[in-house]
Amino acid sequence: MEWTGWTTGVARRHGRAAVEAVRRAWSEPGRERDLAAQAGKAALAACLAWAVAGWWLQAPVAFVAPWVAVVLVESTVYRSLAHGLQQVAAIAVGTVVATAVAMVLDSTMATMVVVLPAVLLLAQWQRLGSQGIYAATGALFVLTDGPVTLTTSGARIAEAVFGAVVGILVNALIRPPLYLRDTRAALKDAAREAREILEAVADGLGEGEWNGHAAGDLHERALRLGRLIEQARSAIGWSRESMRGNHRGRGAGAVSPPGKAYDDALAVLDQVAVHTAGVTRTVLEIASHQDSAARPDPRITRPYAEFLRHTGRAIGLYGETRFAGAGTGPAADGPLREAVEELRRCLDELHRRLPGTVRDDPDALATHGALLAQARRLADQLVQD
Structure with missing residues (x-):
């Protein structure tokens, strides 16, 4: 009973806090409204990217575009642009390395053993900043998403570039954040x-x-x-x-x-x-x-x-x-x-x-x-x- 009462109390406190945050976001400018606006913009960027890449063009790896778009609706326009360039570079490097090694070794497991340590080390490169981890993500997408071909890998890089452009433009043109x-x-x-x-x-x-x-x-x-x-x-x-x-x-x-x-x-x-x-x-x-x-x-x-x-x-x-x-x-x-x-x-x-x-x-x-x-x-x- 004590555990149930404590859980109920915690749930009520968090519920009241959530309701109060929604009220403030609706009634007055502030952090809550800014967060809500950024969330809506990220969702819009993902929908736009998918509408073009997945619904209209029916690209082979269309999911990459909305995924990149949503993570690049950043806290500032400058950060969206800087991180967008770094993220596309990291995805491209991971994709190219994984594709090249996979076509030579012709074994997914062997390619992972060779590629993942290399791209994870590459993720520490200062020029890639906090986006370096996406080199490993790009490599894993190549190795775990069906047969490895040059066409699919090229499409994956193109989708990443398109998603980055959509995310950056949405963040820059629609109520860009100020602090x-x-x-x-x-x-x-x-x-x-x-x-x-x-x-x-x-x-x-x-x-x-x-x-x-x-x-x-x-x-x-x-x-x-x-x-x-x-x-x-x-x-x-x-x-x-x-x-x-x-x-x-x-x-x-x-x-x-x-x-x-x-x-x-x-x-x-x-x-x-x-x-x-x-x-x-x-x-x-x-x-x-x-x-x-x-x-x-x-x-x-x-x-x-x-x-x-x-x-x-x-x-x-x-x-x-x-x-x-x-x-x-x-x-x-x-x-x-x-x-x-x-x-x-x-x-x-x-x-x-x-x-x-x-x-x-x-x-x-x-x-x-x-x-x-x-x-x-x-x-x-x-x-x-």
Whole structure:
């Protein structure tokens, strides 16, 4: 009964997730709609290839055309073209080698023993990239699909070329994929997470709480922030690749690829991630210290907490203004500039309070100095942008 209940629960959760994905694909632009569009395009490419090769021309190995077409409706137009060339080359090489050896040895088993190790080694050739495995696939098609003849092998290569052309054209001409929305979402997610971490640290400092467990959780989140930024960097690469050979990037209403502003944003968020991890590490070390005398004086932790709140607000505004897409102008930078000015004022306040709060104690001096150093680095990074 327990196993049945667990299975039912899992099925319900997956069912709800599937229904929600369908709802989002139907109601709004997003990843789900993009995936549905790519699936429909792959099916269309396969149908077109089969309609011409199998139904109209009645080619001897017509199945190769839709098979190649469906796998070449790739995630970007550029990738479809590059992988198409590599895949056709790999299939052609495997087909030619298998045909030549089979006609000499006149034995399918002996030909497999000779050909498969060779083509599998050839699959590692750098110029074939990830498509090298199709050399072995092409060879197996030759050796397992009836008598080996030059006519059939030539038709197989021709069908592969035709299928590749169909797949590439469908991907390039019908709603070619773009990933700018994913890029902006990834950057905004990283900025939002940084803001939430800093505000949580500020709340703890402002209330004078030094909970080691809570500080450890925040430090773990700060370390994971770096992975969010790596996802954003990957999304920018996908966006730029998706614009290559994409007609949606030209003409009226075209979308611009990520430019230098996105690279600058990544540099800022990289530094924010480093310094957020530094802040949370410092707080974790203080919270874990058994000697309460080494903990910062409330006269400096309160303005420092205020500084972190302003820093979090500035980072949040940075994400909203830099990655909002079209329609944002210079006026949108006003709140961000005001937030940066608040950072400067808070930092000046920290400098004024530090001399009066640090006692003649090396541990206290080190603690206050570490907090102030992190504050200056965070402020400088946002101010210079």
